[in-house]
Amino acid sequence: MILENRPDEIPRLKRYESFFEAVTWAVITSAYALSWLMPDEAVNLFLINSIVLVATASAIVFYRILPFEKRTGSFIFTFRLKAFIIGILNIIMISVFILGTGGIKSPFWYLYLLSPLSAALYFPSWAIATLTTWAVILYLITIFYISPYLGIPYFTTDFPVSIFTMVTAVFFVVILAYSQAKELTIESERNIKLVNEVTGERNKLSTVLESVADGVFALDYKRRVVFINKSMEDLLGAAEKDLIGKEADLVFKFYNGDRRVNATEFCPLKKVANDTVVYEGSSLKFLNRSKKEIFLNLASTAPSKGPLIDVGCIVVIHNVSKERELEAMKLDFVSIAAHELRTPITSARGYLSILEQELKNKLKPEERNFLERAQISTDQLSSLVENLLDVSRIEKGAIKLDITKIQIEELIEKIVDNYKEAASQKGIALGYIRNKIKMPPVAIDKFRISEVLSNLISNAVTYTSKGRVEVRTSVQKGFVVTSVKDTGEGIPAEAIPNLFTKFFRVSGLLEQGSKGTGLGLYISKAIVDLHSGKIWVESELGRGSTFYFRVPIHQSKNYL
Amino acid sequence: MTKNKKILIIEDDLFVRELYENIFRKKGYDVVSAADGEEGLNKALTEKADIILLDIMLPVKSGIEVLKSLKKSSTPSQKTPVFLLTNLGQESIIKEAFRLGAVGYLLKVKLLPHQIVSEVENFFKGETNREFYLKKLM
Numbered sequence: 220m221i222l223e224n225r226p227d228e229i230p231r232l233k234r235y236e237s238f239f240e241a242v243t244w245a246v247i248t249s250a251y252a253l254s255w256l257m258p259d260e261a262v263n264l265f266l267i268n269s270i271v272l273v274a275t276a277s278a279i280v281f282y283r284i285l286p287f288e289k290r291t292g293s294f295i296f297t298f299r300l301k302a303f304i305i306g307i308l309n310i311i312m313i314s315v316f317i318l319g320t321g322g323i324k325s326p327f328w329y330l331y332l333l334s335p336l337s338a339a340l341y342f343p344s345w346a347i348a349t350l351t352t353w354a355v356i357l358y359l360i361t362i363f364y365i366s367p368y369l370g371i372p373y374f375t376t377d378f379p380v381s382i383f384t385m386v387t388a389v390f391f392v393v394i395l396a397y398s399q400a401k402e403l404t405i406e407s408e409r410n411i412k413l414v415n416e417v418t419g420e421r422n423k424l425s426t427v428l429e430s431v432a433d434g435v436f437a438l439d440y441k442r443r444v445v446f447i448n449k450s451m452e453d454l455l456g457a458a459e460k461d462l463i464g465k466e467a468d469l470v471f472k473f474y475n476g477d478r479r480v481n482a483t484e485f486c487p488l489k490k491v492a493n494d495t496v497v498y499e500g501s502s503l504k505f506l507n508r509s510k511k512e513i514f515l516n517l518a519s520t521a522p523s524k525g526p527l528i529d530v531g532c533i534v535v536i537h538n539v540s541k542e543r544e545l546e547a548m549k550l551d552f553v554s555i556a557a558h559e560l561r562t563p564i565t566s567a568r569g570y571l572s573i574l575e576q577e578l579k580n581k582l583k584p585e586e587r588n589f590l591e592r593a594q595i596s597t598d599q600l601s602s603l604v605e606n607l608l609d610v611s612r613i614e615k616g617a618i619k620l621d622i623t624k625i626q627i628e629e630l631i632e633k634i635v636d637n638y639k640e641a642a643s644q645k646g647i648a649l650g651y652i653r654n655k656i657k658m659p660p661v662a663i664d665k666f667r668i669s670e671v672l673s674n675l676i677s678n679a680v681t682y683t684s685k686g687r688v689e690v691r692t693s694v695q696k697g698f699v700v701t702s703v704k705d706t707g708e709g710i711p712a713e714a715i716p717n718l719f720t721k722f723f724r725v726s727g728l729l730e731q732g733s734k735g736t737g738l739g740l741y742i743s744k745a746i747v748d749l750h751s752g753k754i755w756v757e758s759e760l761g762r763g764s765t766f767y768f769r770v771p772i773h774q775s776k777n778y779l
Numbered sequence: 780m781t782k783n784k785k786i787l788i789i790e791d792d793l794f795v796r797e798l799y800e801n802i803f804r805k806k807g808y809d810v811v812s813a814a815d816g817e818e819g820l821n822k823a824l825t826e827k828a829d830i831i832l833l834d835i836m837l838p839v840k841s842g843i844e845v846l847k848s849l850k851k852s853s854t855p856s857q858k859t860p861v862f863l864l865t866n867l868g869q870e871s872i873i874k875e876a877f878r879l880g881a882v883g884y885l886l887k888v889k890l891l892p893h894q895i896v897s898e899v900e901n902f903f904k905g906e907t908n909r910e911f912y913l914k915k916l917m
Contacts, residue, residue, distance in 0.1 A: 561866035561888040566794040572891045573802065601888060608868070619870070 434536035456508020474504040486532040606738035620664040648687040683707035698769035787828035789819030816840025
């Protein structure tokens with residue numbers, strides 16, 4: 220389009236638009252009328268010619284106002300088609316006009332060149348050729364057949380008339396050329412506007428997508444990259460132009476642990492009715508451009524309109540390395556702090572124990588009590604630190620079970636023995652009441668489950684002031700259930716849901732000088748969960764509580 | 780009376796070092812001690828101890844390095860049994876220590892001084908605790 224590159228010309232042309240439109244038609248009509256005033260016999264033909272001329276001109280005007288790209292049923296009225304019709308109508312009009320002004324001798328026959336000329340501006344070659352052929356054929360028909368047949372007289376070549384007609388012809392050509400250019404202007408303007416709108420919209424969208432902090436990319440139905448935004452480019456350390464069209468598996472290498480997540484997995488090319496999330500991965504591993512391991516969450520959507528635009532999936536990636544780092548730092552801080560605390564605790568406990576051994580019999584009862592309290596406190600401090608370390612290991616996922624085939628009765632017997640003394644000191648009966656049937660062997664980590672048992676039994680002994688603590692075992696659908704029943708205070712129903720959370724302690728019990736760290740049950744639950752077991756509690760206020768946990772029975776195929 | 784056993788304690792924390800020196804002396808051991816890895820290694824190579832208690836987080840040279848150098852040396856001290864006595868409980872470190880030839884791994888914070896003495900005595904009586912500690916400490 221000629222004016223596409225000259226958008227600055229448009230306002231100037233627009234200003235004269237209506238004026239030139241009016242003048243064009245005034246001139247066409249007056250020139251035509253004038254040509255009929257000269258000869259004498261043509262009055263009868265004047266009417267017919269006028270009708271043809273006005274009808275053609277109206278048709279041209281009609282087609283001009285008709286917006287292009289108008290759909291009528293299945294027929295699409297394109298701009299090209301419209302312009303082509305206008306071109307043909309122009310030729311008809313010019314033919315009639317030339318016919319009326321002297322056929323071959325008409326000074327206006329140059330107008331025939333106008334249509335092919337204007338067509339050349341915005342039509343493809345086939346259209347120009349067609350219009351030129353049409354013009355030539357019509358011209359020949361006009362001169363050789365129609366004019367003589369209608370008996371139209373040749374124009375006299377009197378000097379003033381010649382000058383007048385030549386000037387009119389030139390003016391007419393200019394006006395028509397302008398008219399075509401205007402048509403062109405309107406269309407180009409419309410196109411430019413449209414192009415601007417579309418690119419503006421596109422720019423807006425792509426700017427938004429480009430600037431999103433998360434990585435975004437899209438794959439087509441052959442799982443090749445069709446879109447990739449800036450953040451994703453930065454992650455990959457490659458430029459868009461090198462990535463577009465590449466196969467996803469060559470570009471994106473995500474790992475879930477050690478397992479590669481291929482494009483077939485995160486972009487399954489599902490046909491969906493509504494936009495659907497087809498894959499979600501959290502903390503996937505990914506090597507960035509500096510070969511640094513980063514972690515990201517990935518969400519892949521299959522667009523419902525995907526097949527129309529050949530987009531199989533749109534993938535959004537969120538870098539979670541920072542969060543993971545912070546989490547790791549938090550855990551490391553706890554474990555470093557705990558490790559640093561171990562040395563002074565070792566020292567304090569050690570010296571206190573030596574002191575106790577040496578002075579045992581020399582101290583007054585009150586002084587012995589003081590020493591005992593100091594020992595209890597350092598022991599408490601020690602178990603708090605150890606529990607914190609356990610929690611940090613659990614949360615880091617650093618605890619690995621060493622599962623073996625174990626007879627749980629023996630384990631329970633041992634742990635119960637450890638607490639017999641503490642129980643009898645408080646005047647509580649503590650015992651393991653064996654089931655009549657022998658328990659099947661269980662698949663557990665002996666030391667970890669010992670921790671759980673110690674924890675439950677020590678809690679039961681601590682929180683029971685009179686009565687008994689009983690440990691029992693039973694078999695239940697592939698599991699061995701161990702229960703620790705006490706006759707203590709019981710746990711309020713509202714506290715039960717929080718019982719196995721970190722640092723939770725049942726209020727009211729604290730005042731009794733309990734020694735808990737609030738971590739024991741949390742750790743126990745984590746350990747039991749690692750065994751694919753379950754831990755739970757039943758309790759009645761004032762009557763006592765029973766803690767249960769179950770661990771899987773050892774299967775012969777269970778060769779862990 | 781049999782000759783006293785000689786024990787080398789390599790521990791950087793003064794209080795903890797003196798705590799163990801004290802308890803072992805009372806039990807009739809000849810005690811030699813060192814406060815960093817370098818010094819510890821030198822004494823290990825020259826003192827002809829019957830057993831070495833070795834910490835891991837040590838200045839100058841870490842306990843693991845000391846253990847490596849000791850086991851690589853061509854002196855008779857190469858065969859001196861080494862107990863790691865530390866507060867580091869990571870499985871990887873424990874495994875590494877046993878791989879390098881330690882005979883025991885004791886976690887300071889979990890044991891009172893007299894319990895450490897019993898561990899050492901049990902070792903001399905021929906009771907190995909390796910398996911137990913390997914698991915207990917994880």
